Amino acid sequence: MKFSIQVNEGPYQHQSSDTAYQFTKAALEAGHEIFRVFFYHDGVNNGTRLTTPPQDDRNIVNRWSELAAEHELDLVVCVAAAQRRGIVDEGEMQRNGKDAENIAPGFRISGLGQLIEAGIQADRLVVFGD
């Protein structure tokens, strides 16, 4: 089956991004396809490489990046939600005159149309969040 995943909550604050990751990983291991993972609301905070959790804790951001590299996952961060919360890639940095970017490897910033398309293209859209 072809899944799309929507992650609506921030890392560490809420278990949703953990569960979304575990679901995505399990689906891939079971031979399913992940069309796209879309990060919305505070979920965009899963895409900053500046995250530095304690060493004895899981690194949620790196975990997504590694899964993306392994399975060529499309990790998309919503641009409107990202702008509000300071998640920035090279293009956004230049467009908005910022002095830094912080997007984690494997993530890209794009529009909400990518979420609608993810719903249209997949057999199931699974939403994680409150």
Next chain:
Amino acid sequence: MSEIKKFLYVNRKAPYGTIYAWESLEVVLIGAAFDQDVTLAFVDDGVYQIVKGTDTAGIEMKNFSPTYTALGDYDIKKIYVEKESLEKRGLTVDDLLDLKWEDEDEDWAEKDSIHVVSSAELADIMDDADITLSF
């Protein structure tokens, strides 16, 4: 992308206090450009999103209440409000925004977008949807 799917947006949270309601509306507006079959549902505290007379001056937030009245212009004409959620909050349909859409096939006659439905009817609407986005 010629395939048309039934998108159901379930709005469950109060309009202010968290950003879910506003960012849900942003998805609805962007999604309207995709020519899909769109339905909105308002349940629980989500019914407060479409209560009329909202004034946000005291909390220094943008009042996005007028955006709901524009939904008809985006061809969004199926808006379901759960009866039980209204009743529990002492609200009736008269407390809600007067949301309309214009029927092209009937000389642009204005029609009500809001339909009050029971919890059981809403369950059928959810069952019928291809994609349920819950906010």
